[in-house]
Amino acid sequence: MAALRSLLPCVPGLLRPRHGCAALRTFAAGAKFEYIITEKKGKAHNVGLIQLNRPKALNALCKGLITELSQALQAFEEDRAVGAIVLTGGEKVFAAGADIKEMQALTFQECSFTQFLRQLDQLSQVKKPIIAAVNGYAVSVGLRRPRTQFFTASCLCMERGTGSCFEKA
Numbered sequence: 001m002a003a004l005r006s007l008l009p010c011v012p013g014l015l016r017p018r019h020g021c022a023a024l025r026t027f028a029a030g031a032k033f034e035y036i037i038t039e040k041k042g043k044a045h046n047v048g049l050i051q052l053n054r055p056k057a058l059n060a061l062c063k064g065l066i067t068e069l070s071q072a073l074q075a076f077e078e079d080r081a082v083g084a085i086v087l088t089g090g091e092k093v094f095a096a097g098a099d100i101k102e103m104q105a106l107t108f109q110e111c112s113f114t115q116f117l118r119q120l121d122q123l124s125q126v127k128k129p130i131i132a133a134v135n136g137y138a139v140s141v142g143l144r145r146p147r148t149q150f151f152t153a154s155c156l157c158m159e160r161g162t163g164s165c166f167e168k169a
Ligand SMILES: C[C@@H](CO)C(=O)SCCNC(=O)CCNC(=O)[C@H](O)C(C)(C)COP(=O)(O)OP(=O)(O)OC[C@H]1O[C@@H](n2cnc3c(N)ncnc32)[C@H](O)[C@@H]1OP(=O)(O)O
Pocket: 056, 057, 058, 060, 061, 096, 097, 098, 099, 100, 101, 102, 137, 139, 140, 141, 142
């Protein structure tokens, strides 16, 4: 908990986009991600940070992003040094929900029962506490994730307008 507390004041700074920083795009295990950035934070490197990093599509959850998120969460889950995970997005948006462009070509059954959304549900199997640091829009499936987390650090969010069917931080 002490490591988490020490991390929280840093989170707004962490929300700034970090394009082009190769070191931050490299996961502890050595894998490189296209849609997320991972890092271990805290003095003891015991907080796993995952930042959704698909800004051009407002972090819409495409299949590739969901796969990478799943891999990163699994790796932090298995990393005995990591006690908790912080999941965050960008400055304007946490996530604009499922990738509707990708969904366009799929049937309802394909969306619901195949890998597309099922893999997302598997993320809730992670046993370590996940803090969702939400900033800006959190839409639909992008909202369901923070809601299922143990604690949503909405106190860290910045105000940006309103939306009737969307939840804004
Ligand atoms: C499976 C179910 C669960 O219930 C879902 O999750 S369905 C997905 C639900 N989400 C949405 O319907 C959100 C759609 N997006 C929006 O309404 C708006 O983008 C916005 C969040 C209100 C933000 O609007 P803004 O005007 O600030 O930004 P743009 O609309 O110009 O978007 C920029 C850029 O991102 C692409 N994009 C946005 N959301 C998605 C998405 N969900 N999937 C794929 N792509 C998305 C948008 O197309 C723009 O890209 P461009 O066309 O310019 O290449």
